[in-house]
Amino acid sequence: MYAVIKTGGKQYRVQPGDVIVVEKLDGEAGAAVNFGEVLMLGGDKGVTLGAPLIDGATVAATLVETRKGEKIKIFKKIRRQGYRRTNGHRQMESVLRITGIEGAGEKAKWDGETSLMTKAEMNARARGLAPRVEATEEAKPAKKAAAPKAAKAETAEAKPAKKAPAKKAAAKTDEA
Template identity: 40%
Template sequence: MLRIPLRLMRSLFANRTTEWAKKDWKEVNEIHQESQIDPLYRKIKYQWQHPLELKKQYRERKQERENNIERVPTQEGKLVIHSVAPIESVVLPRDDQIFAVLKISGFQYKVTKDDLVMSEKLPYDIGQQVVFDTVMLLGTPQYTLIGRPIVNNARVYATIEQQTLSDKIIVFKKKRRKGYKKNKGHRQEITFLRVDKIEHEIKDQPASLFLPIR
């Protein structure tokens, strides 16, 4: 490979002031600086920089796939009546006769009034009341509301009772004949909630969504 001294290259570009000449000189200078880098340093830099570039490309491809996904539009919930009686004759049951499937932090919980729920840590203070509207399903002795994906006009009121840590679990790792042994514990941050009440409405449901069951 023919190597041109940097002094000679400077003299070649000294009297050229056009934009292309400036761009060429910039590229030549970058090539010269890269040639002065230690090959060992270049190898070590590639070893830690290349995985980061791959992760960046993976995140970009993942984001592109998520943007190209066609979102399913939210539909009205389906009301299933457990008898042949008309909707006008259906009355709201007592609070202790209602259960709901609630989604909190990616997990689903079946709750009723006065239930104690243990969930992932939530950013609320003790004694604060929280309203959840991500109700996936709601059931009573007379009817059932099925969400697609959530039930409209349904809410669950809960009070934060405690912010604490879960029981400790032991994480033990060992490699035989290698002298490798590691032992550590972990306690997950959790939140305890007390369900106060479950509210919902059925009078606003369109008649086309009624599905009586004999």
């Protein structure tokens, strides 16, 4: 099942589970958003068109994040006059996960889990720059307390190991 919704002066074709980027909407991450401006529904029973809207049809979504979009550069120039101006702008946008569509006697729900991970965090994890979070936080202090003892034991073992190769090297020179 799919729907065509209108928000921010634009139209979007959505299905349950889709992630869309729209003009900025009010709300915090994880908030539920409902769209009542449904222009068209398509599903097993066929296509239902609104005139202009479909009565009783709604699209449910979860707000994943609100962020700044890509930078747009504005460059103005009048040739042969020495006039050049450069300006830039980053529009605020909201990222939504579509969780359900209801209307025209049909319902469609998304069964997955909505992750509130931001795009910046996903990009950092993809590059291996994000810190890893362990499941048990109590295990970290125990490992840190045991680490100095293990380090002392390793240094004690490392000193004789360094002397042994020197003896072997000296033995090889005697044989030659």
